[in-house]
Amino acid sequence: MGAEIAAAALLGALIGSFLNVVIHRLPRGDSVLTPGSRCPSCGEPLRAFDNVPVLSWLLLRGRCRSCGTRISARYPAVELLTATGFAVVVAVRGFDDGLWLELPFVACLIALAGIDLDHKLLPNKIVYPMAIYGLVASAVVDTGALPEHLLAGAGVLVFLLLAVLAYPSGMGMGDVKLGGTMGLYLGVSVVPALLTAFLTGTVFGFAVIAREGAQARKKAVPFGIFLAVGGLIGVLAGPELIDLYESNFLN
Numbered sequence: 493m494g495a496e497i498a499a500a501a502l503l504g505a506l507i508g509s510f511l512n513v514v515i516h517r518l519p520r521g522d523s524v525l526t527p528g529s530r531c532p533s534c535g536e537p538l539r540a541f542d543n544v545p546v547l548s549w550l551l552l553r554g555r556c557r558s559c560g561t562r563i564s565a566r567y568p569a570v571e572l573l574t575a576t577g578f579a580v581v582v583a584v585r586g587f588d589d590g591l592w593l594e595l596p597f598v599a600c601l602i603a604l605a606g607i608d609l610d611h612k613l614l615p616n617k618i619v620y621p622m623a624i625y626g627l628v629a630s631a632v633v634d635t636g637a638l639p640e641h642l643l644a645g646a647g648v649l650v651f652l653l654l655a656v657l658a659y660p661s662g663m664g665m666g667d668v669k670l671g672g673t674m675g676l677y678l679g680v681s682v683v684p685a686l687l688t689a690f691l692t693g694t695v696f697g698f699a700v701i702a703r704e705g706a707q708a709r710k711k712a713v714p715f716g717i718f719l720a721v722g723g724l725i726g727v728l729a730g731p732e733l734i735d736l737y738e739s740n741f742l743n
Contacts, residue, residue, distance in 0.1 A: 511599060581598060
């Protein structure tokens with residue numbers, strides 16, 4: 493199992509490098525495929541040995557080889573986060589067909605969280621293909637559970653839409669669509685995922701208010717980040733949390 497976890501971590505680091513490109517370029521309307529990776533300051537194309545996830549950033553001490561401009565630590569952070577996420581999913585869920593659903597889901601959540609953090613935006617260019625892939629992968633990987641996933645997706649979509657209509661400043665339509673998409677991937681495990689998202693979002697909101705006072709109430713909170721956290725919990729522990737609830741409260 494150790495080899496599978498290591499392979500997942502390596503794959504995650506490579507995918508994380510691509511996610512950095514998506515997070516930086518997609519909100520700007522640039523292609524995520526061309527041109528190749530380059531310094532965001534001087535535009536110099538990166539050599540292959542300067543584009544090794546995490547390691548190159550460390551060896552270059554966080555600076556561009558050509559112009560010396562500091563490169564944000566968020567680049568290796570995204571690569572490490574994706575590598576860790578992939579490795580943990582394999583360690584917890586095992587090396588099986590479910591990874592075709594779980595790993596792309598985790599990768600999309602990381603990309604969306606990064607974009608939401610910077611731009612308070614959850615692009616349809618990611619969410620819509622993510623939903624389509626989730627639907628198809630759910631049908632292929634676990635055909636018998638497809639009705640559950642469809643109901644979960646529709647249920648969350650309606651629930652969050654009603655929440656937005658009741659309290660428009662709390663969330664946006666991007667959050668609604670992402671929540672519905674999470675249901676397609678997680679099925680009933682989307683319930684603890686949403687509870688985690690609301691809990692972490694509430695705690696964060698109270699922390700900001702405590703630090704900044706009444707002015708913090710006027711700030712928009714990128715809720716997509718908390719949905720991403722909830723989605724990861726749904727992947728790693730959703731079924732167990734559902735079983736725990738049923739054994740303690742329904743039996």
